[in-house]
Amino acid sequence: QSALTQPxxxxxxxxxxxxxxxxxTSSDVGGYxxxxxxxxxxxxxxxxxxxxxxxxxxxxxxxxxxxxxxxTASLTISGLQAEDxxxxxxxxxxxxxxxxxxxGTKLTVL
Amino acid sequence: EVQLVESGGGxxxxxxxxxxxxxxxxxxxxxxxxxxxxxxxxxxxxxxSGISWNSGNIGYADSVKGRFTISRDNAxxxxxxxxxxxxxxxxxxxxxxxxxxxxxGDCSLDYWGQGTLVTVSS
Numbered sequence: 287q288s289a290l291t292q293p294x295x296x297x298x299x300x301x302x303x304x305x306x307x308x309x310x311t312s313s314d315v316g317g318y319x320x321x322x323x324x325x326x327x328x329x330x331x332x333x334x335x336x337x338x339x340x341x342x343x344x345x346x347x348x349x350x351x352x353x354x355x356x357x358t359a360s361l362t363i364s365g366l367q368a369e370d371x372x373x374x375x376x377x378x379x380x381x382x383x384x385x386x387x388x389x390g391t392k393l394t395v396l
Numbered sequence: 397e398v399q400l401v402e403s404g405g406g407x408x409x410x411x412x413x414x415x416x417x418x419x420x421x422x423x424x425x426x427x428x429x430x431x432x433x434x435x436x437x438x439x440x441x442x443x444x445s446g447i448s449w450n451s452g453n454i455g456y457a458d459s460v461k462g463r464f465t466i467s468r469d470n471a472x473x474x475x476x477x478x479x480x481x482x483x484x485x486x487x488x489x490x491x492x493x494x495x496x497x498x499x500x501g502d503c504s505l506d507y508w509g510q511g512t513l514v515t516v517s518s
Contacts, residue, residue, distance in 0.1 A: 287458050289440075320502035324441070331491060331511065332433075332441065337504035375441050377503035383446060383455030385431075385503045390440035
């Protein structure tokens, strides 16, 4: 159960698009259609933004989208807004009823 | 309104035990798998343990396997985490989180509590 690899930080200007990567292995990210993404603002509980690689829960803006290629999943935020500034975490099923999170990425909106 | 309220955290010496509880309301508790996720101060999220709706499937992170035990009481709408042999590296905010389904196959946790802080220190 090694943590998934995410960039420590990404940044973008309002209106731009950014992509956060999440790299695992064929035993987790690449092996199951069970990758999710969470947004966490300081002092708050995480919020589910994407699940099952590409699905968006109701209420999440369609500016947020997920994808995957081989063992790397990605979260793309288009039309960046100030309120998108937060920490983002990916999560994947890792088999045998276990899950693993990524190390987290701090998004700064310039 | 869905509410998950954790309790039981506190300051504990290394090697001692602590039991966390999570009281759920606003949901049909036994329709969903449940999880514990922790976050050390200033650090990222770490999945700790998960349990399916009927306790038929249970899993643990390697970092807590053999020391922590997850359980649930569907009649009381409650989730528990028994933590034994605590270590300083277990210091974290412990969140209770609801899965979107009964089995817990995907990592889709749609409701979270506010967390209970566990500090392991002498």
